[in-house]
Amino acid sequence: MRIVVLVKPVPDTTGQERLGPDLRVDRAASPTVVNANDEYALEAALKLREAAGEGSVTLLSMAPDTAPDTLRKALAMGADAGYLVSDPALAGSDALSTARVLAAALGRIDHDLVLAGADTSDGGSGTVAAGIAALTGLPYLSYAAKIEPDGASVRVRRISPTGYDLLEAPLPALVVATQALGEPRYPSLRGIMAARSKSIVTWSLADLGIDGSTVGGTVATTRVLRAEAPPARAATRVIREPAPVAAAQLVEFLVERRLI
Amino acid sequence: MTSFRLSDEQRELRDAVRELARERIAPRAAEIDRSAEFPWDLKELLATQDILGLPYPAEYGGLGGDLLTCCLAIEALSAACATTGLILAVHELASLPIVMAGTDEQKARWLPDLAAGRTLIAFALTEAGAGSDAGSIATRAVRDGDGYVLTGTKRFISHGSVADLVTVFAVTDPAGKRNRNLSCFVVERGTAGFSVGRLEHKMGIRGSPTAELMFDDVRIPATNLIGAEGEGFALAMRTFERSRPGIAAQAVGIAQGAIDIAAKYATERIQFGRPIGEFQMVQGLLADMDAATEAARSLLYTACAAIEAGDGDAGRWAAVCKLVAGDAAMRVTTDAVQVLGGYGYLDEFPVERMMRDAKITQLYEGTQQIQRLVVARSLLAAHR
Numbered sequence: 114m115r116i117v118v119l120v121k122p123v124p125d126t127t128g129q130e131r132l133g134p135d136l137r138v139d140r141a142a143s144p145t146v147v148n149a150n151d152e153y154a155l156e157a158a159l160k161l162r163e164a165a166g167e168g169s170v171t172l173l174s175m176a177p178d179t180a181p182d183t184l185r186k187a188l189a190m191g192a193d194a195g196y197l198v199s200d201p202a203l204a205g206s207d208a209l210s211t212a213r214v215l216a217a218a219l220g221r222i223d224h225d226l227v228l229a230g231a232d233t234s235d236g237g238s239g240t241v242a243a244g245i246a247a248l249t250g251l252p253y254l255s256y257a258a259k260i261e262p263d264g265a266s267v268r269v270r271r272i273s274p275t276g277y278d279l280l281e282a283p284l285p286a287l288v289v290a291t292q293a294l295g296e297p298r299y300p301s302l303r304g305i306m307a308a309r310s311k312s313i314v315t316w317s318l319a320d321l322g323i324d325g326s327t328v329g330g331t332v333a334t335t336r337v338l339r340a341e342a343p344p345a346r347a348a349t350r351v352i353r354e355p356a357p358v359a360a361a362q363l364v365e366f367l368v369e370r371r372l373i
Numbered sequence: 374m375t376s377f378r379l380s381d382e383q384r385e386l387r388d389a390v391r392e393l394a395r396e397r398i399a400p401r402a403a404e405i406d407r408s409a410e411f412p413w414d415l416k417e418l419l420a421t422q423d424i425l426g427l428p429y430p431a432e433y434g435g436l437g438g439d440l441l442t443c444c445l446a447i448e449a450l451s452a453a454c455a456t457t458g459l460i461l462a463v464h465e466l467a468s469l470p471i472v473m474a475g476t477d478e479q480k481a482r483w484l485p486d487l488a489a490g491r492t493l494i495a496f497a498l499t500e501a502g503a504g505s506d507a508g509s510i511a512t513r514a515v516r517d518g519d520g521y522v523l524t525g526t527k528r529f530i531s532h533g534s535v536a537d538l539v540t541v542f543a544v545t546d547p548a549g550k551r552n553r554n555l556s557c558f559v560v561e562r563g564t565a566g567f568s569v570g571r572l573e574h575k576m577g578i579r580g581s582p583t584a585e586l587m588f589d590d591v592r593i594p595a596t597n598l599i600g601a602e603g604e605g606f607a608l609a610m611r612t613f614e615r616s617r618p619g620i621a622a623q624a625v626g627i628a629q630g631a632i633d634i635a636a637k638y639a640t641e642r643i644q645f646g647r648p649i650g651e652f653q654m655v656q657g658l659l660a661d662m663d664a665a666t667e668a669a670r671s672l673l674y675t676a677c678a679a680i681e682a683g684d685g686d687a688g689r690w691a692a693v694c695k696l697v698a699g700d701a702a703m704r705v706t707t708d709a710v711q712v713l714g715g716y717g718y719l720d721e722f723p724v725e726r727m728m729r730d731a732k733i734t735q736l737y738e739g740t741q742q743i744q745r746l747v748v749a750r751s752l753l754a755a756h757r
């Protein structure tokens with residue numbers, strides 16, 4: 114089974130994120146990490162490969178040319194190789210441009226299954242994966258809590274407000290991963306050393322046959338109008354008592370406010 | 374003089390161990406100290422992440438990491454939990470005689486399991502009456518047919534009660550010259566006559582079991598002799614040339630852990646209407662802590678580079694870095710408690726544990742006094 118995992122380098126959310134004058138995230142202001150939700154997708158892919166005892170896990174990313182340093186960590190977790198689409202013309206791309214570029218790139222990578230994270234911690238639209246599915250015609254199976262490929266098809270438990278929906282689609286298909294699939298592993302030291310010699314192929318728009326004027330900031334269909342800091346939260350009360358005492362205090366707190 | 378420069382790979386490995394230490398090990402440290410129980414879960418974690426495989430040659434399933442890389446890992450682990458840092462340090466220490474002097478058969482027999490972390494190993498040199506004076510060891514190994522019979526008692530043996538293998542130093546030639554009459558053996562757990570005696574109650578590194586090991590007519594095959602008969606003392610000293618930097622790394626790690634806690638506290642603790650970090654007396658403490666740790670770290674890395682490059686004075690490099698780092702760790706952790714004031718004295722904050730843990734780095738693998746002896750002898754010999 115050939116699995117492609119979509120990964121995005123994003124600013125480290127444990128640092129101070131700052132917005133630039135264009136109200137977009139200033140990517141130079143904080144270190145870059147693999148988007149956390151993408152790590153869940155990668156973990157799921159690695160587990161599927163391990164369970165099958167064969168196959169490949171390939172990363173696909175669209176990002177600035179500094180991305181290989183970040184993608185290296187995903188390779189260290191166990192992915193086999195990576196493809197990076199990087200081109201100055203892609204600056205300011207919206208979700209549609211991104212989906213178009215990644216869909217074109219996917220056409221050049223053999224795949225049975227494409228996995229994506231639920232959304233990214235910077236852009237956060239959560240629409241790129243669906244866009245790719247729409248553009249490529251791949252079946253789109255979202256919010257997977259369980260992924261069971263079976264030769265020619267894949268079965269997915271989709272999280273719903275009432276439980277699970279059981280979805281099944283023929284392969285190749287695109288599945289959106291969730292954290293319910295399990296914690297991503299830490300890269301082992303052997304994995305880190307091996308990652309240094311794994312290949313990351315960089316493609317420009319020309320390599321993909323895409324006209325630079327059809328993608329990127331100038332043709333973006335969305336615009337950032339305004340940025341506001343979230344309202345300050347009221348002071349948090351933390352109860353640090355043994356469970357029975359904590360439970361009593363919690364109940365008292367909720368009763369006082371007529372919440373229970 | 375050989376200098377060091379961290380490679381990209383060393384930086385990546387260090388950062389990975391740091392992340393693991395911060396997220397998975399630091400949260401366990403207080404409980405490990407309180408319960409004084411060996412953290413089997415963290416030993417498993419170190420094995421799974423290949424950290425225990427760092428010091429072993431690649432042909433035996435290790436990562437072939439050089440001395441500096443191993444020290445970077447011990448340092449990163451020890452910043453979170455000195456007991457966990459010691460798991461790697463002891464593993465390396467006790468394996469070194471096999472790695473340095475073992476035959477191909479011996480290496481093939483023991484190293485793959487050690488590199489994978491499937492087995493643990495302890496280093497048994499010290500005895501109740503033979504600490505700094507390692508030449509006065511009383512444990513005997515008598516040749517008997519195609520094997521040896523070991524008799525004696527070892528004390529203060531880190532991992533002694535959890536190890537599957539023990540490298541044991543014993544006298545093979547009682548009439549022989551001092552320091553030329555010792556030999557090194559590997560004894561496997563379960564060998565008849567080999568048992569674990571008392572476990573020590575210690576001030577620090579409380580999760581690391583320190584055991585008394587008893588050898589009562591323990592018969593082992595001659596194929597368990599490491600190196601030649603009579604080479605044991607020299608082998609132990611060569612082992613310390615590569616293991617003392619590991620203790621220096623543990624010391625630097627403990628010091629860094631204490632600095633990080635103290636500096637954060639100084640930005641948060643308000644007295645007289647200001648964070649205490651704004652007061653110059655606190656700044657002075659923090660600056661001296663930082664400078665001492667950075668100096669010890671630089672010396673350690675330089676020593677690692679010199680030893681790895683085959684410097685003829687490896688013993689001095691190993692002693693000098695452990696001496697400086699151990700003393701720095703003791704002072705820095707003591708001052709960290711001072712920065713935290715009364716809170717630093719409570720077990721609610723990790724600095725009092727770090728202060729207790731730091732003390733051992735001035736004692737084991739040669740007391741600071743022994744390190745000074747080594748350094749002074751080397752210095753005087755060079756000027757004779």
